[in-house]
Amino acid sequence: MLEKLGLFPAAASTHAGRVDALYLFLIGVSAFFAILIATLIVVFAFKYRRRSDDEQPKLIEGSLALELTWSIVPFGIAMLIFLWGAQLFVSLKTPPKNALDVFVVGRQWMWKVQHLEGRREIDELHVPVGRPVKLTLTSEDVIHSFFVPAFRIKQDAVPGRYTEEWFEATAVGSYHLFCSQYCGTEHSRMIGRVVVMEPADYQAWLSGDGRPAAGANAALATNAAAVSVATAGEGLFKDLGCATCHKSKPGALGPSLAGVFGSQVQLQSGASVAADESYLRESILNPDAKIVAGYQPVMPTFQGQVSEEDLLQLITYIKTLRSS
Amino acid sequence: MSDTNYLNVDYGIRSWLLTVDHKRIALLYLGSITVMFFLGGVFALMIRLELLTPAADVVQADTYNKLFTMHGIIMVFFFLIPSIPATLGNFLVPMMIGARDLAFPRLNLASWYIFLVGALFTLWAVFTGGVDTGWTFYTPYSTVGANTKVIPAAVGIFINGFSSILTGLNFIVTIHRMRAPGLTWFRLPLFIWATYATSVIFILGTPVIAITLALVGVERAFHIGIFDPAIGGDPILFQHLFWFYSHPAVYIMILPSMGVVSELITCFARKSPFGYSFIAISSLAIAFLGFLVWGHHMFVSGQSAYASLIFSFLSFAVAIPSAVKVFNWTATLYRGSIAFQAPMLYALGFIGLFTIGGLTGLFLASLGLDVHVHDTYFVVAHFHYIMVGGALMGYLGGIHFWWPKITGRMYPETLSKIAALVVFLGFNLTFFPQFILGYLGMPRRYHVYPDEFQVLNVMSTAGASVLGLGYLLPMGYLLWSLRYGARAPANPWQATGLEWQTPSPPPTENFVVTPIVTGPAYCYAGEEAEVV
Ligand SMILES: [Cu+2]
């Protein structure tokens, strides 16, 4: 509805309406204070305009009561806005447990998207309506930012680490996707679209036999082997020889990876670390950074041998390894 | 009284390039930053011209990226940061406190030469290929991505930093040690308080940006891993260091302007400022609190959510002293005797634009909303309201206010009022549509954009041409006044303040007899501060 005014972008996520509400409230507060100040200035300027050149107005030094009022009242309003904004932010930072996982890798100047079931796409993101979707973002080169105005969300994709953002689309349609962090020459052409589909259409699209994917990269997207991310990760795990050391036998050179994801890992240094995606990533690329208690720093680095997408596949596979 | 003043005491290029008179050095700065301002302005106009249509027509992507980078670098580091402190501050600090000169006159001249060397380095980078990192130099783009003149530009800013530090040091020592007899801290003009607070930021903040840019250079040149994750660095570390300086830098730009506005409002309303001590102390409060909020630029960078919550809270807190200043200026008008010469129009314009800039800062400080508008035109609009609507309006108001004192000439009154109005309208037409553009989702630093954003971009470009005209007008009539303007009396605005009690233009030694201060500043009602 607000969209019709031309002052708001489409609102197509559960989050969008809540951001708009805060925005409207802030416009109200701003209008109130801006009009108050402007009116006072105009009224004073007219009422107390200089009438003769030797006027000498009376001295007014100030008033503590007034100073306190206009410190405390704005502070109260500011705290209200702070709490409101914080509440929205906290919900943005806590993706629902049942969210659909999608991996996004940014590079100059394209977005590479990979769905768990294996389908890949470039500069497009297909998602089902009414289902929370969690994006795990990283970058191959410089910092990019995944911005979907219709969802009111944005998150930087930072090289060397994983960041997350989530949304639940509420309306079928096609929406702008922008890279909003300046990333070099073609920054303003690092754009694409998010396509929100009915769940059935999405399923059909995932398996690749639905309507053909639209856009310049359709061919690339459909040709990608529809092998699931975890399966691809398993293949890499074998090819790279990870299983030679990481096995659950006494005397193995590396710790067993069964059930490692989500656990607390005891380190040689005495500290312990929560095994999340970033920890697994670091351990593959920079194995000496955190040595697991009871093991030697013998693992070679895989820096340069695995791409960001390989890493995501490996990590997804490791996540499936449950402890027996 | 003889006719000798600081301008005609000596002639010739040597007498200017080797001067240690703070007033002449102020003019050297005025000339150099004006050149930088118009250069930055030309880049801005080219940006607006390109954005007139959604497609790339005037310039190609790389050129566009260099244009907004160089516009930012020049305007921030070589115009806004030195603007009021180095020109009006240099001229006025000794005059307002009844001193003969700054504490270290030779160091003052050295500051100008350092500024010049820094500026030349950066200009060299600009004209031999340019830089395309954005004025923010974000890593790892600036260290491994860009293949433009990053190091020369960074060296220019690095060198220029020393000029800021030395100027700040000079002001602090001068204000502490050289006040006229009887001029206690709470009798100081508010402009002095603001300049003092700004100097504190110069000294505490500038070394950090210098070191940060040096680290960028080191990583670029020697591939030592500091910010690039591929060689073991942390790209977010750069943002922490950069904004640790660059948020306070906003206060380097706005505090002196607030100081100027306090002088203008009191003079043209003939009133003592409402809540003098609050305005004075709040400048210092802003300077210190300003160092604690840098993380509000990083809500979507991936920094910890807890850090974001704390930075958001502190950003709301630092807004309060600024809000109270606005209320105080407004209340100062109450029961005043208000005249509307050009400086006052700029001051009132400042209050209006700074209010909008400040209020939209609340949008950005609030976490959930910032996620949407971060890195969009909303941010561009917001900081231009603060840095151009605020800082630049204050600067122009100040230049118009003290022009008769500096040059001894009056400028045409009607024309100056028209110019102030043109600047105000042009500014709003340029930047207000950008708030809407930002909320609609147009990212900043976009060279081409979807068609639906065009109408608002056309409005903005139209505004920019009006604004450009608004800036050319004062340039024209102020230069004209140097030759043809009426001779200015010592105190054309009937202002209080020691600088008005010496001839216009002042003699080299500022005061023939050292003034003795016996009362508070701004005695517009009844007894004047006596000068013996
Ligand atoms: Cu990008």
Ligand SMILES: [Cu+2]
């Ligand atoms: Cu800031």
